[in-house]
Amino acid sequence: MERAIQVAIENVRSGRGGPFGALVVRNNELVATGVNLVTGTNDPTAHAEIVAIRAACEKLGTFQLSDCEIYTSCEPCPMCLGAIYWARPKQFYYSCTRQAAALAGFDDAFIYNELCLAPGQRSIPGHCLSPELGGKPFEEWAKTANKVPY
Amino acid sequence: MERAIQVAIENVRSGRGGPFGALVVRNNELVATGVNLVTGTNDPTAHAEIVAIRAACEKLGTFQLSDCEIYTSCEPCPMCLGAIYWARPKQFYYSCTRQAAALAGFDDAFIYNELCLAPGQRSIPGHCLSPELGGKPFEEWAKTANKVPY
Numbered sequence: 001m002e003r004a005i006q007v008a009i010e011n012v013r014s015g016r017g018g019p020f021g022a023l024v025v026r027n028n029e030l031v032a033t034g035v036n037l038v039t040g041t042n043d044p045t046a047h048a049e050i051v052a053i054r055a056a057c058e059k060l061g062t063f064q065l066s067d068c069e070i071y072t073s074c075e076p077c078p079m080c081l082g083a084i085y086w087a088r089p090k091q092f093y094y095s096c097t098r099q100a101a102a103l104a105g106f107d108d109a110f111i112y113n114e115l116c117l118a119p120g121q122r123s124i125p126g127h128c129l130s131p132e133l134g135g136k137p138f139e140e141w142a143k144t145a146n147k148v149p150y
Numbered sequence: 151m152e153r154a155i156q157v158a159i160e161n162v163r164s165g166r167g168g169p170f171g172a173l174v175v176r177n178n179e180l181v182a183t184g185v186n187l188v189t190g191t192n193d194p195t196a197h198a199e200i201v202a203i204r205a206a207c208e209k210l211g212t213f214q215l216s217d218c219e220i221y222t223s224c225e226p227c228p229m230c231l232g233a234i235y236w237a238r239p240k241q242f243y244y245s246c247t248r249q250a251a252a253l254a255g256f257d258d259a260f261i262y263n264e265l266c267l268a269p270g271q272r273s274i275p276g277h278c279l280s281p282e283l284g285g286k287p288f289e290e291w292a293k294t295a296n297k298v299p300y
Contacts, residue, residue: 002283009286009290012294013290015296018291019290021287042207042211042213043208043213044215044236044300045204045233045236057192063188063192063194065194071279077236078228079228079229079230079232080232081265082227082232083229085260085264085274086197089274091277092276095278095279095280096285100281100284100288103288104291111231111232115231116266124239124241124242125241126243126244128225129151129221129243129245130151134246134250135246135250136158137162137169137170138169138246138250138253138254140169141162141168142254144162144163147162148189150168150189150194
């Protein structure tokens with residue numbers, strides 16, 4: 001955890017992005033490191049956990065981190081928590097909380113609250129269109145024999 | 151929306167990933183298209199919306215899609231909804247729901263439910279470590295004058 005916090009501090013000093021760092025670890029060995037690169041790379045999804053997960057998957061040649069653990073300097077935002085669920089590590093460790101991130105000016109806690117609202121009631125509203133069409137990709141998926149589930 | 155669904159169907163047929171497609175649109179003009187590339191690129195974060203947001207930001211040279219709208223073939227999972235909040239488009243449109251995705255074998259609805267639990271009670275548990283250390287990157291951020299907020 002001290003290492004995740006250290007790379008977060010170094011990232012602020014480098015000017016590449018926000019004050020966040022994350023590590024993917026397997027059997028107590030470091031697999032990959034990630035830092036927040038949102039502003040430095042024009043990528044709003046480049047949070048430390050996402051960057052670390054993508055790097056670890058590329059290094060290990062897999063889309064599942066089942067035998068790994070993640071250390072992150074701050075409680076993952078909903079985007080990063082979702083990414084953790086899709087990568088499926090064993091567990092994760094964090095230092096400061098979403099409330100501390102909110103005090104530092106970040107939207108993590110706000111987005112957690114927004115997720116619990118119905119799509120049409122959120123500050124960025126989601127509208128359902130043509131729901132009868134949306135099942136067609138799933139029908140194609142169901143009838144595909146050689147697909148790779150994930 | 152028909153275009154988002156069509157690229158989702160084509161993506162299944164191509165074998166590159168799951169049955170999902172998304173578009174970023176500005177002033178009724180297509181900015182970028184994304185499809186699910188999780189299994190084809192070993193990237194668990196390569197959902198259609200994330201791929202489309204990253205491509206649109208790269209094309210427009212920005213980390214904010216404030217004047218854009220997103221069309222996605224399925225209700226965004228929490229990871230993708232989080233990404234939408236960080237990219238800050240005006241609104242988004244989706245076709246089928248998280249419940250339809252669950253019936254097709256995807257974890258979207260499951261992850262929405264997990265997000266509402268306390269970190270330690272989730273199926274992928276999160277543990278708080280050294281919370282007193284986690285504030286240090288924010289202290290560094292606060293005292294940095296020439297930072298780029300996001």
